[in-house]
Amino acid sequence: MEDYLNKLAYCIEKGRLNSQSKIPSNMLGQDGVEELINQLIQLNTPPKIIIEKGLIKGMNEVGNKFRDGKIFIPDVLLSAKAMNYAIELLKKEFPSENMPIKGKVILATVEGDLHSIGKNIVKVILEGNGWKVIDLGVDVSSEKIIVKLKEDEIKAIGLSALLTTTMLNMKKIIIDLRNSGFNLPVAIGGAPVTQKFADEIQADFYSSDPNEFVNFLDKLN
Ligand code: B12
Incomplete structure (x- = not known):
């Protein structure tokens, strides 16, 4: 599970949505955010862990590199896109339907x-x-x-x-x-x-x- 979470964090950092994505060019054909999230769900990983140890970990890395001038706004935007894509995928893991509204x-x-x-x-x-x-x-x-x-x-x-x-x-x-x-x-x-x-x-x-x-x-x- 740890391995998938680390890969997920890396895909967030690189903005890799799924195995069809063209970025980054050295990862062609490899899993992206979508496949990794599906694998983590199959392993019964709680969504909270996927968010904290995958998504936010990846975004923190983006933040550090942006702060240090190692990456730039277009890179951050790719990560942000991957992050929102991941959040959409995770939505279905939260049992919101049929739940009384508080x-x-x-x-x-x-x-x-x-x-x-x-x-x-x-x-x-x-x-x-x-x-x-x-x-x-x-x-x-x-x-x-x-x-x-x-x-x-x-x-x-x-x-x-x-x-x-x-x-x-x-x-x-x-x-x-x-x-x-x-x-x-x-x-x-x-x-x-x-x-x-x-x-x-x-x-x-x-x-x-x-x-x-x-x-x-x-x-x-
Ligand atoms: C992604 C990002 C962007 C993306 C945003 C895309 C998007 N759709 O959101 C883009 C590229 C657009 C962007 C633009 C800019 N950014 Co920016 N960005 C970031 C980055 C890398 C990540 C932010 C993020 O999403 N973090 C992950 C989320 C999950 O964390 P979070 O928001 O804190 O939320 C968590 C908790 O705080 C909490 N939470 C959040 N909200 C709430 C609300 C409530 C009620 C509660 C209870 C909890 C809660 O729950 C969340 C989950 O745990 C940060 C770096 C960083 N380390 O934060 C810089 C950063 C925030 N950006 C920064 C800057 C300077 C800018 C720009 C000015 C850059 C520029 N020169 O144009 C512009 C400003 C645009 C604007 N007017 O807003 C600086 C801010 C510096 C400062 N001290 O003010 C940072 C810190 C980068 C840096 N080190 O310089 N950015």
Whole structure:
């Protein structure tokens, strides 16, 4: 299993979707994300392990190489594509169908920020645990969230940010929500976010682990 997870991390890093993929050229015909995920599922590997030890491990490697100037934006985009492909494949492993809905949660990446992968992972885990997710996408303003709150019954909001500049927009969203009379819980997350920051901006919850977010939401019911 360890071997498949390492190969999966490598395919995420290289953006290799499946055995038909043309990239990287030295891996022609070899397994890609799709085959490796199927093999891991057949070995009864829990989706949580596939996400943490395969997908996120690969993406962390991408992050390190990007930071060190060893790879560039086009490479990162290929990895991001492979990551979202993997998340789609894993969706069916979470028993969300026929499960009673516990409530609705808005998820959004904040204004100015285009990073979607972390939010998409949170979404799959929430849905797999019975929460219906209203995914507002990336680059989301407080106005857009408020429009949705007015038309639907929402139990909580989860905000994601990956840039030290855009995480400041989380504070703006919380202030705008409170000023508009919405006092529902707001959770925040994303690589640069910390508990200290969450306390500063009076967010109701922070965790780097989406499963902890599920525990928090379950306590609301
Ligand atoms: C992929 C990526 C991109 C892709 C995004 C593609 C996509 N569709 O998402 C692209 C190429 C578009 C991109 C663009 C940019 N990026 Co970028 N990117 C990354 C990279 C390599 C990986 C991010 C990622 O997906 N991580 C994996 C996910 C799973 O992790 P995560 O989001 O943290 O989510 C986990 C937890 O945090 C948590 N979580 C996340 N959200 C939430 C929400 C809640 C409520 C909860 C409870 C939990 C939770 O759950 C997740 C699962 O465990 C990081 C490097 C890194 N180390 O993070 C740089 C990084 C974030 N990017 C960076 C930069 C600078 C940029 C650009 C400015 C580059 C440029 N010069 O144009 C642009 C900005 C564009 C914009 N306006 O947003 C910097 C940020 C530096 C900083 N301190 O602000 C980083 C850190 C790279 C670096 N070392 O320099 N990027």
